[in-house]
Amino acid sequence: MKPHTLSILVENKAGVLSRVTGLFSRRGFNIESLAVGPCEEPGMSRITIVVIGDDAKVEQIMKQLNKLIDIIKVSDLTENERVERELALIKVTAEQGTSRAEIMQIATIFRASIVDVSPKSLVLQVTGETDKINALEKILRQYGVKEFVRTGMIGILRGSKMISGGK
Amino acid sequence: MKTGAKILVESLLREGTEIIFGYPGGVVLPIYDELYDSPLRHLLVRHEQAAAHAADGYARASGRVGVCLATSGPGACNLVTGIATSYMDSTPVVAITGQVPTNLLGNDAFQESDITGITLPITKHNYLVKSAGDIGRVVQEAFYIASTGRPGPVLIDIPKDVSTGMAEDVKLPEKVTLRGYNPTYKGHKRQIEKALELLSHAERPLIYAGGGIISSNASPELIEFATLATIPVTTTLMGIGCIPCHHPLNLGMLGMHGTEYANFAVTECDLMFAIGARFDDRVTGRIDTFAPHAKIIHIDIDPAEIGKNKRIDVPIVGDVKAVLKDILTLMKKQDAHDIWLKKIKHWKQHHPLKCPSTGGLHPQFVIRTLSDLVKEKAVIVSEVGQNQMWTAQHFCFHNPRTWITSGGLGTMGFGFPAGIGVHFARPDVPTFVIAGDGSIQMNIQEMGTVAASKIPVKIAILNNMYLGMVRQWQELFFDRRYSFTELPAVDFVKIGNAYGIEGIRVETPEDVLPAFQASLDCDGPFVMDFRIEREENVFPMVPAGAAINEMIGGHPR
Numbered sequence A: 001m002k003p004h005t006l007s008i009l010v011e012n013k014a015g016v017l018s019r020v021t022g023l024f025s026r027r028g029f030n031i032e033s034l035a036v037g038p039c040e041e042p043g044m045s046r047i048t049i050v051v052i053g054d055d056a057k058v059e060q061i062m063k064q065l066n067k068l069i070d071i072i073k074v075s076d077l078t079e080n081e082r083v084e085r086e087l088a089l090i091k092v093t094a095e096q097g098t099s100r101a102e103i104m105q106i107a108t109i110f111r112a113s114i115v116d117v118s119p120k121s122l123v124l125q126v127t128g129e130t131d132k133i134n135a136l137e138k139i140l141r142q143y144g145v146k147e148f149v150r151t152g153m154i155g156i157l158r159g160s161k162m163i164s165g166g167k
Numbered sequence B: 001m002k003t004g005a006k007i008l009v010e011s012l013l014r015e016g017t018e019i020i021f022g023y024p025g026g027v028v029l030p031i032y033d034e035l036y037d038s039p040l041r042h043l044l045v046r047h048e049q050a051a052a053h054a055a056d057g058y059a060r061a062s063g064r065v066g067v068c069l070a071t072s073g074p075g076a077c078n079l080v081t082g083i084a085t086s087y088m089d090s091t092p093v094v095a096i097t098g099q100v101p102t103n104l105l106g107n108d109a110f111q112e113s114d115i116t117g118i119t120l121p122i123t124k125h126n127y128l129v130k131s132a133g134d135i136g137r138v139v140q141e142a143f144y145i146a147s148t149g150r151p152g153p154v155l156i157d158i159p160k161d162v163s164t165g166m167a168e169d170v171k172l173p174e175k176v177t178l179r180g181y182n183p184t185y186k187g188h189k190r191q192i193e194k195a196l197e198l199l200s201h202a203e204r205p206l207i208y209a210g211g212g213i214i215s216s217n218a219s220p221e222l223i224e225f226a227t228l229a230t231i232p233v234t235t236t237l238m239g240i241g242c243i244p245c246h247h248p249l250n251l252g253m254l255g256m257h258g259t260e261y262a263n264f265a266v267t268e269c270d271l272m273f274a275i276g277a278r279f280d281d282r283v284t285g286r287i288d289t290f291a292p293h294a295k296i297i298h299i300d301i302d303p304a305e306i307g308k309n310k311r312i313d314v315p316i317v318g319d320v321k322a323v324l325k326d327i328l329t330l331m332k333k334q335d336a337h338d339i340w341l342k343k344i345k346h347w348k349q350h351h352p353l354k355c356p357s358t359g360g361l362h363p364q365f366v367i368r369t370l371s372d373l374v375k376e377k378a379v380i381v382s383e384v385g386q387n388q389m390w391t392a393q394h395f396c397f398h399n400p401r402t403w404i405t406s407g408g409l410g411t412m413g414f415g416f417p418a419g420i421g422v423h424f425a426r427p428d429v430p431t432f433v434i435a436g437d438g439s440i441q442m443n444i445q446e447m448g449t450v451a452a453s454k455i456p457v458k459i460a461i462l463n464n465m466y467l468g469m470v471r472q473w474q475e476l477f478f479d480r481r482y483s484f485t486e487l488p489a490v491d492f493v494k495i496g497n498a499y500g501i502e503g504i505r506v507e508t509p510e511d512v513l514p515a516f517q518a519s520l521d522c523d524g525p526f527v528m529d530f531r532i533e534r535e536e537n538v539f540p541m542v543p544a545g546a547a548i549n550e551m552i553g554g555h556p557r
Ligand SMILES: Cc1ncc(C[n+]2csc(CCOP(=O)(O)OP(=O)(O)O)c2C)c(N)n1
Pocket: B383, B384, B385, B386, B387, B388, B410, B411, B412, B413, B435, B436, B437, B438, B439, B440, B462, B464, B466, B467, B468, B469, B470
């Protein structure tokens, strides 16, 4: 069992997301992370899904995904050199004083930016791989994480190789 | 400008639809109004489930797309079992449902149900049509998707305002192209060569032939391949008919209620050609002991079937017919597998299917009598349970598409309505429905349909006053505790009579043949109530979880 990052190019049509996610839930798979948005082609979207599962099961799901009419291409990025990123917004309790200064220091170390300031809280924006975001959230917990919102992971292959193309 | 309903009916005709099976209701009124004076035939069923099964039966018997129509909400939901049945057996059906008007979608409007959501996992694809101008394209795509690649059901949901809405005729392309749907028809040449290489070294090859052979019309190629290379053939429940029953290389059905010799051959073969089959658990028994000595070549149009249940040595993705043609072209002269065939002949002699002949009325005898009477001049449709297995085992099928049964889903209530659809696909031969007393009561209201429209379906009920297949399991594995499997006696002849259908009750072996003859002499539908031995079992049988050569109820080895 290991995490697989699947990149799925789909026609941007009503219901396409439930067609995709239905194939996972039907097999008892839990989706770890999901990100959807338009992509380089007009009328198309790219869905990035992270699931944990054994290779054979994930391969079967990929084959089933390929059978869906609205799905153009499915790739497992896991075996390739790739860049993976996620963006998170973290609202931390930050009263005036030392804790506020500490949080700002931590933000610098993680190259997070402060995107909102209020008398009692700060909002940090951070991008990176899943581990980095988890690490930042963990450190901030001692100050009180009020809310933690993340986009879900997206990935792209390194070099000139592309994930899209004909099926 | 035309209404969406008119475009729908014209589109169906354009796709070559001869008949649709349906049931009206509020939101399909505009469509029904269009059907009123249309050349498109419509058969009114008595329950929407029957419409779906009839469309499916039509599709299976003809190879063309079957079409059913229902209203929104309850009508659409009643199609679900039928759609799931088509999906599991990969049959080309287009189901059309009415939907509440678009402005009410999602409002829990009267008779609204999210039928595209409900059928998501049991359709090959589905559509919610948003404007009348899309109907032509959607119908064209739906027929294309349903009937190409691995066939399957497609549902089209049409809101009422879309069928009343006006649109111009749109020019449709000659050929549908869908970027996300490109089935592979031609098998990879190198893979085919690899398969033939394995064949040239094989001493005990076996073909395991599934329903894919029937749906790709590959029977002639299969028989030619088997004959030229002298490879025995065992068929799945869905594959029955792809090779004539009396063909010397045919081993009959394999699996849970397969013949002993077919299952022995699976266990001993050293090379298996799995063709248009999917290693279902009812076929394989304990999967790790299935074909334990064989290298496996799997030919299937659906790449997702390759390696799904069993590790495959040589996968060949492609249309079974096209691949078999290529195999025939590339194959060199093969040595006959004499020793292997001799062994199989020995098994066949010493382990034939049993057909009890003493005592009362035995279902096996009923089936054999019908088989001898009609020979290849009938289409046989079964319900589900013991009746289905006895027919699969004892009827001698000569041709593809003459055996119609719900395999993957095992849907009780499928047979009778499917038989109605079969009649419209094959009006040239009689259609016999072999039913159980339980199954027939799941769609018995269709007696109204066949009576009203004089549809000459012959219904043979193997009446054991039990949910026999379940009772058999209770007898064998639950200490004869017959929990809720006994059905009180029903006089099916009287029920038929009440609908205006003739019928006969049969209680002795002597009366079996005359009853079948009477059914053939009758122009219309006919009911036969065969009072069979109540506790007859289907044997041989592979108990759940056993290897397929570990059968009970066979001959001593
Ligand atoms: C819709 C449905 N419900 C339940 C079952 C489970 N089941 C399989 S066979 C069977 C008994 C069928 O009884 P009958 O039609 O009398 O046939 P017999 O086995 O007696 O020939 C049942 C209940 C099923 N296959 N389909």
